[in-house]
Amino acid sequence: MADETTVEAIKKLLAESPERKFPEGVELAINLKNLDMSQPKNRVDEEILLPHGLGKDLKIAVFAKGEVGLQAKEAGAESVFSEEDLAEMAEDKARARSVANEFDFFIAEVQYMAQIGKALGAILGPRGKMPTPLPPGKNVGDLINSARSSIRVRSKDKLTFHVSVGRRDMDIQKLAENIETVLSRVEGALEKGKHNVKSIYITSTMGKSVRVL
Numbered sequence: 001m002a003d004e005t006t007v008e009a010i011k012k013l014l015a016e017s018p019e020r021k022f023p024e025g026v027e028l029a030i031n032l033k034n035l036d037m038s039q040p041k042n043r044v045d046e047e048i049l050l051p052h053g054l055g056k057d058l059k060i061a062v063f064a065k066g067e068v069g070l071q072a073k074e075a076g077a078e079s080v081f082s083e084e085d086l087a088e089m090a091e092d093k094a095r096a097r098s099v100a101n102e103f104d105f106f107i108a109e110v111q112y113m114a115q116i117g118k119a120l121g122a123i124l125g126p127r128g129k130m131p132t133p134l135p136p137g138k139n140v141g142d143l144i145n146s147a148r149s150s151i152r153v154r155s156k157d158k159l160t161f162h163v164s165v166g167r168r169d170m171d172i173q174k175l176a177e178n179i180e181t182v183l184s185r186v187e188g189a190l191e192k193g194k195h196n197v198k199s200i201y202i203t204s205t206m207g208k209s210v211r212v213l
Helices: 004-016 066-074 083-091 093-102 110-124 140-147 172-189
Strands: 025-032 045-049 060-063 079-081 105-109 132-134 150-154 160-167 197-204 209-211
Touching (some): 004 209, 045 172, 060 066, 060 140, 066 079, 079 083, 083 093, 093 110, 150 160
Parallel strands (some): 060 079, 060 105
Antiparallel strands (some): 025 160, 025 197, 045 150
16 A cells, blocks of 8 residues: 555645646656765666556567567567668668657667667667667566566766656556655665655646655
8 A cells, every 4th residue: 555645645736737638647756965966876777667567558679580589579569670670770870769769668689789789879878778688598578578567767967857657547556656666766776765865746747746755
């Protein structure tokens, strides 16, 4: 059961933000304090499995070949890119940017990671979409299913950053549990835990912000 404070903050947000004609996303705005963010050790970079997902279908692409590529398709990957596709993207930056924008999450067999870093790192890196490596022997379907419920939280060198936690049409308890999962992991990644958190707000895409902490 989610904390009542979190639940009440969500209820207030929904009450004060008129419904739109599209499913609005819900985000956390996290503000940190007393940290030198120029030091990489103080930055937050966590992959978090949300207990109830994001309430939407993510588009997942996989860099793979042969049997792994077939397994990825069977597991629901929207696209499987070959070594030839990767070489083409390296030459055609417009296509590379289009692919980077189209897909939410990337997975790659480990043998492709160096090539991807060299060819697409400058495009995927700033978007926080560098592929998750698929080690030999690991089932790509398991990784795809996990990715559909995972988010990447990255503060970079900023004291303020945003994190997607779901959509406003999700069950309030489930949304609250997603939020508390994120907060727990973020606090765990900070040197002094919650003492490094200045404030946290919950907001919808076009709605108001409500303070959670």
